[in-house]
Amino acid sequence: MQTQPRPQEWADVTPDTARRLLTAAVQAFAERGYHATTTRDIAARAGMSPAALYIHYRTKEELLHRISGVGHRLALGILDRARASDGTPAERLARAVRDFVRWHAEHHTTARVVQYELGALSAEHHAEIVALRRSSEAAVRQIVEDGVAAGAFRVPDVRGTTLAVLSLCIDVARWFRADGPRTPEEVGELYAGLALRMVGCDDGA
């Protein structure tokens, strides 16, 4: 059960105090929303003074930008590794969906902040995040196009279908409950099969 973001999610954030503030911000944003959270709330959750927070982050928006950047880079890494991996397009699409779904299930608190608070980023930071999202989309679209070119997938609308597959995975963060009936692995497996059906690559089940 995820009550705190998993350590490896923020492993690259140093020093410890900066990482502690980031995980406190994720929890606060997820519970009350970005706009209802103050830097004072975040510092208190991390057991620090507001002054200690400002050593690492000048503004609340800088915390959100950092969270969003880490989340989007992890997502892009997952999808790009699947794109570049060995195997047929069907195997690579299944891998992309399975791993992307698992991430959204296991890190659903972070994923919700990352997905629902995009509008609170500054224009410059928003543009940077949108570029990462476009790269994620391009990675999955490449797998779909490879499948179509190989004659393994039948997809009348490659762009729309790619976005739908990503959307299905992302929405796992909204409804997934750690105490629910399915594990992240089980949802990932189910969704990998559904994604293959969406691209017209039937499993014969």
Added chain:
Amino acid sequence: MQTQPRPQEWADVTPDTARRLLTAAVQAFAERGYHATTTRDIAARAGMSPAALYIHYRTKEELLHRISGVGHRLALGILDRARASDGTPAERLARAVRDFVRWHAEHHTTARVVQYELGALSAEHHAEIVALRRSSEAAVRQIVEDGVAAGAFRVPDVRGTTLAVLSLCIDVARWFRADGPRTPEEVGELYAGLALRMVGCDDGA
């Protein structure tokens, strides 16, 4: 382009002042989140005094409960009409998805509040809304089960696949932009086809 919730969405809310406050609350919650919005903000958006608001709604939570109830009853109506409609299971599933997607695209501002602020409802109100959600899910599951019974759908996991189809439709509210490349009708048409593929009812495209 939806800048204000469509009037018919709130047609049953009377008198006019109560409806005006409800649409102001939807806009405020969507922009800043439930917790960052005060009843004073909502009254000001509606051009009223806080005292005038309290004539109609005793608390902010009462406004959210009303919005969530209207949204969930409209959603249930759409899905239940499709379930009870004439036609094959494939035609009924396509109708359910097409109409449900259109609603989430056209009313994406309301839908986001309805979907993302469930945690802010009181325990009693939350239980009431969860019951409406279960009925919506049951309506779609019935169509899927009808399709399986008729031999038209191949669905190894009826419950999981039903939830995935609903999730795909709901997430339209997150990404849909009125100034984007697709109309609500076009997204509905694409998604109806994808849902049929998800239940193993291939269109041969």
